[in-house]
Every structure is written in structure tokens, then in C-alpha cells.
Amino acid sequence: MIAIPLPFVTSLLLSILAVVLFYRREQAAQATFIFIALCAVTSSIVGFRWETDIAVFKVLQPVLASCIPGVAWYCFTKSHRYKKSYFIHCLPPMLVVIGSLTYPFWRPPLDPFLAVLYVAYGIALLKASLSSNGIPEKVRLSDFPNTQKAESYAGIMLIVSAVIDIFVGINFAFYSGANALNIIAIGYCITLPLLAGTVVVVSQSVVQENIEMDSNEESTSRLMVEMKVSYPSVLTEEEMKKIVSKIDLLITEKEVFLDPDLTLDRLARKSGIPAKQISTSINQVYGRNISQVINEYRIERAKQLLISTDKTITQIYFDSGFQTKSNFNREFTRITEQTPSAYRSSQQDGK
Template structure:
């Protein structure tokens, strides 16, 4: 019985992951589905190169590889939801690689160095995004923001590692005439593509699937850029333009007062799909102002503060009702038990079950 090459097995697994992601998005194309599709195509191309080494496949492989860093960036940052004119420059790298790959037999340009630069550049950008904190992930559910941040961090590290692989290929061509290049690239793809595809899926799961009626109403009231939550503020002086420290403190207090009223009166924390973008639209304050005010006054990020409202409600329900812990978790806006237990332990210093047994 003939053996199926490993790249084709991996391509099949990635195809299954792609179909699952498409089903979750209602079979609407998203940056994450396009990215996983690119991983599937690249893996299949690698498999074909192992079996039939055609010139067209040698030219296609670096071009497909060059598409992965920008698509990873678009998937993790939400830029793909902007009009094309705001993201067209991300096509510059793949176009350059296409030109170099098509003309490689004529003058042998430093194709691997260009690929390494793409992977290093986008990997460093994702690492910077992760280092900026969860508030930069304005389209991730606030309950899932820490998980999404770890996925961004891991994806950045994987892209940087892929850049090191491309450098290794360049060195192999210089020292050994490229004898080991195919093996290096193939092994690297086998190790990194499934990992980064899974990280993309984690990000996809942390993003709300559909816009709610409240969001649509907020959008009509506060037209803004979806990706960063820039909503025209209502009667609140921007902290960045305050005349002095007292003015800035007053502006921050006004912002947090509006956040608190939205949480207490409208119980926005109960929305499991609440993101920083949605919060900004619903209270009419730019996401960056909310994040800065929360950080300056509380010394924490927005997801932590919102989750504290959720945990306070969970503690009340655990004390005053006999609802199961899982029901309490959903009632308070959490969707996963791991996030609920982590945040509950951070706030209360014990698990939800221990809290109920303690009778606090």
C-alpha cells in the first residue's frame, strides 16, 4: 500500500480546520479563513515539490509563503475589516516576492532574505501588539482577551522563527548550494503552519460572530472606524488635551463614570460578545480614551475591569441563589470555564465552588 507523504496529511488536517472555521463564520470569507487556506495551499505545494519537482512549483512556493505574514497580521489585528485602501500596502511584499521568484533563474536575487525580512517584520509587529496589552485587541471578547493576547504573542514568535528558517535556507545556498534547503523548508512548515493556524483559530473564536442590534444602533449614532473604536466623544474632554493634571483626572473620572453607569444600569457586562469596540460604541467614547482612563485610574486593563463587574455579579448569584456554577458563569457574560475560574480566582482568591461552600 503506497504511503501518503506527510505534507498531504497535514494539508488534509488544515483543510478540515478551514472547513470548521468557514462553518463558524457562516461560510463568509474572513482574514482567518483566507490565512488557513493559504497554509493549506502552501503545505500542498510543499508536498508536490517532494513528489514532482516542477519549475512552476518552485516559483509558487515562496509566493504563497510570502502571503502568510500579512494575512496573519490582518487576522490578528482586525485590519481586514477596513476598506482595501487602508490595507493595500500589505500586498507590496508578496508582489516583490512574485517578481523575484519569476526572475530567479536569470539573476538569482536574494529571495530568502526578502522572505526572512517579511517574517521578521510582521513577527516583530505582532510581538509589539501583544506587548501593548489586551486593550489593543479591540475586537476580541473582553472575557477572552488574555487568551487572544497569548495567541498573538505565540504567532509573533512563530513568524520570527520562520524568518530564522529563511535565513538558514539562505546560508545553506551560500555554503552547500542549497542541498538541504528543501528539507529545512519542509520541516519548518510541518512544525509551524499547524501551530499558527491553530492560533488564528483561537483569535477567530475570541471575536464575536455577528453584530447585535445594539451595535447597529450605536454605529448609526456614532459612525466610526470599526477596527479601533474611534467614536466621537460626547461632552468629555480628551485626557490628551487636558490643560493640567487636574483636568486630566476630571476627564478620566467622567469617562469611568460613564463606563460604570453602563455596567450598573444597562449591565453591559452580561453581553458575552462585549469587546472594547462595542463598549466604545455603546457609551460614545473612543476606545483609546477608555483604555487610557482605566489604566491611569485603576492600573489595570479594560478586560480586567469589566470582568470584575462580572465576578461581582457571579459572587452575588452564588451567595443568593442555588443556580449551578456553569449557569452562573453564562449569566455573568463568560463563555468558557477556564476564563471564568481564572478571573474568579484573581478577584476572589478562590474558585467559584469554594466561594459558594464558604458562604461568604
């Protein structure tokens, strides 16, 4: 039986996923396709680097590896309104290219540099995922728990990759690299697919705003500059309560919670209040994030439908503003401590 090295197996699986994303031709998946293709090529280069003695692969491996954390970060910024400083993220790969090309002359510390780079990006992603006001503005509010986990897992995987590089360095220092190939192969086989998975989760949760705005939304969008003046970066308790009151009114009267693609960005546009101010105010006043608050309104609607109609649970979660049954079940159980079926049965038994 032919034995295929693990890096090539990983590359093949990632390539299949990249092809699927390419043919879907979704705008949100473009960056994801690039990232997964990069991971697939990197995994192949790792295989060639350790299975052959061709010099070009020794140069390409650190260069491609240095691109992975920056591209991963970019994929996650698609869900946020971060100011994208592309040059800063291009700088590490440029330095690695210079270091790789001049390696025979002065032996630059590429491995420690890559380890530090991965740790830095990993910490940045973890910090973003753990931020109390860090709800991605462009992600469906019902998908926020999943994207938050994906962002934190991506950060962890980058840090794990750095640890793997450290182990490889130790192996070379004390054992002449006897086990380096196995460490790298297993490490890439675990971290790259998991990283790719986290990026896919986020890309599927990002809402592309291609719809035309109604007249009210258009007028509020024109006032975004004025909004920043009206709502200072530091809000008083009274100002936060006013913002929450306005959001509550919008939710109850307009029933915006029924929009399955509702994002913090869209809510900000509809209300005329900056997204950051909404998120901060909801957190401070309710002690919960905007995603949880919106989902609570949706669950209340679902409870009403479970009691008053004979609709299927699938139809009910769609009619309540959810897109997936898993999100619906998770939030329903969180709020009621019952499954939807159990809740319906308990209400029928109580009549």
C-alpha cells in the same frame, strides 16, 4: 507501509480545518478560512517542490510563502479598528512574483527578503499584543487574554519561520542543502498549524455587530465625530477620571457587564466615548485593562450567586456574563485566589 512526507500530512490536516470553517459559513471565519487554505496549499507546494523537480513549484513556493504573514496580519486586524492599507501588504508578494519570474536572469535575494518580511510582521504582531492600550475593539472582553496570547504566539511563529529560512540558507551554503528538506518539513509542520490555531482563536472571539441599535445607541453613534473633538487624543488626569466615572455608572446602572458579547467597541457606542479613550483612561486610573475591570464586575455577581443561590456553576457563569467555563475559572481564580467550588464551600462553612 506508504510513507507520506510531512508537508502533505500538514496540508491534509489544515485542509480538513479549512473545510470545517467553510461549512460553518460564519462571517468572522471567512478570513480565517482563506488563511488556513493558503497554509494548506503552501504546505503542499513545499512537498511537491522538494519531492519533484518541476520548475513551477519552485516559483510558487516563495510567492505563497510571502502571502502568509500579510494574510495573518489581516486576520488579526479583523479584531481591531486598524486603518487597513491593503496595497502595502500586497506589495511584498508582488515583488516576490517579479523576483521568482526573473530569477534565472539576476538571482534576486528572495530568501533574505522573505526572512526580513516574516520578522517584520512578527515584530508588528508582538508589538500589538504587548501594547497596554491595544485591546482589540471587536473582541469579547472576556476573551481578551486568549486573543492577546494568540497574537503574540502568531508573532513568535512568524519569527521562528524566518529563523528556519536562515537555517535552510546556512545548510545550502555549507552542506549543499543536504538537510534542507528535513528542516523545512519539520518547520512547516510546527509553524503553520500553530499559526492557523492562533488565527482561529481570534476569529472565534470577534463579535459581529449585526444587532440593531436602540435609540440611545443610535444617537450616540451619530455623535462619533463630535466625540473625537470632545475627547482629545491626549487626556488630562481629570478628563480620564470623568471618563472612568461615566463608564462605572454605565456598568453599575445598566449592568452591561452581563452582556457576554460585550466588546470595547460596543462599550464605546453605549457610552458615547471613543474606545481608545476608554481603554487609556481605565488603564491609567485603575492600573488594569478594561477586560479585567469588566470581569471583576462579573466575578462579583458570580460570588453573590454562589452564596445566595443553589444554581450550578455552569448556570452561574452564564448568568454572570461569561461564555466559557475556562474564562470564568481563570478570572475567578485570579480575583479570589480560589476556585468557584472552593469559594462556595468556604462561604457555606463560615455561616
